Amino acid sequence: MTNPVFCALDTTDTAEAVRLARQLAGLVGGVKVGLEFFSANGPEGVRAIAALGMPLFLDLKFHDIPNTVAGAMRAAVALAPTFTTIHACGGADMMRAAVEAAAEAAAKAGVARPRILAVTVLTSMSPADLAGVGVAGGLVDQVRRLAALAHEAGVDGLVCSPHEVEALRALLGPEPALMVPGIRPAWAASNDQKRILTPAEAMAKGASHLVIGRPITAAADPALAARRIQDELRAAP
Numbered sequence: 206m207t208n209p210v211f212c213a214l215d216t217t218d219t220a221e222a223v224r225l226a227r228q229l230a231g232l233v234g235g236v237k238v239g240l241e242f243f244s245a246n247g248p249e250g251v252r253a254i255a256a257l258g259m260p261l262f263l264d265l266k267f268h269d270i271p272n273t274v275a276g277a278m279r280a281a282v283a284l285a286p287t288f289t290t291i292h293a294c295g296g297a298d299m300m301r302a303a304v305e306a307a308a309e310a311a312a313k314a315g316v317a318r319p320r321i322l323a324v325t326v327l328t329s330m331s332p333a334d335l336a337g338v339g340v341a342g343g344l345v346d347q348v349r350r351l352a353a354l355a356h357e358a359g360v361d362g363l364v365c366s367p368h369e370v371e372a373l374r375a376l377l378g379p380e381p382a383l384m385v386p387g388i389r390p391a392w393a394a395s396n397d398q399k400r401i402l403t404p405a406e407a408m409a410k411g412a413s414h415l416v417i418g419r420p421i422t423a424a425a426d427p428a429l430a431a432r433r434i435q436d437e438l439r440a441a442p
């Protein structure tokens with residue numbers, strides 16, 4: 206099977222990110238960089254990682270008016286990511302604009318269109334936080350509503366918590382990508398993640414891809430940690 210693991214390179218240091226990514230080549234399915242790395246190093250930093258040839262998950266969580274998100278998406282496509290992210294609460298028009306802009310820009314550049322993942326409700330939001338921003342229904346309802354909206358808008362999948370993966374797979378069927386962070390092998394520290402699944406558990410519940418950071422990046426031997434995860438996934442039923 207293709208390796209589903211995207212290793213989160215949560216650092217502001219390009220050299221450190223490149224060093225880690227090099228060690229992990231062949232042992233993970235790709236690497237993820239997000240707002241922390243991008244704010245520090247910009248497209249140039251991303252290009253340094255992309256140059257290693259590994260699938261790239263560019264996690265910039267766009268959320269703005271449709272025209273601006275379309276423009277940002279066109280610029281992001283130039284970095285040839287395999288996956289990129291938008292916020293579903295930007296609405297159906299914003300999500301459609303992102304998908305269309307990605308398709309247009311990819312065709313123009315002669316690269317594959319990145320798969321666009323929507324973030325529903327950030328896992329840092331509690332039900333009280335949601336009520337605070339005016340969402341009256343429950344958290345689960347909001348996740349489901351935004352997931353269905355994203356699906357209808359032509360988004361390729363969702364970023365979702367270990368807690369949500371089973372219900373979203375049941376809701377959306379086999380096609381959409383479900384990219385799941387909050388993953389901890391049985392032998393790794395949980396850090397600040399509260400609701401965790403092991404890599405094999407998350408895949409069994411319907412994840413298509415896994416985001417794993419510190420269990421790999423903070424290990425004494427990151428390549429060994431990635432290899433252990435790869436072996437565990439291969440051995441899973």
Ligand code: C5P
Nearest residue numbers: 213215328386387398416417418419420
């Ligand atoms: O080190 P760790 O495995 O906890 O890293 C998880 C990565 O996934 C981080 O980049 C974090 O920002 C991201 N993430 C998360 N929980 C979410 C969404 C993204 O941990 N709900």
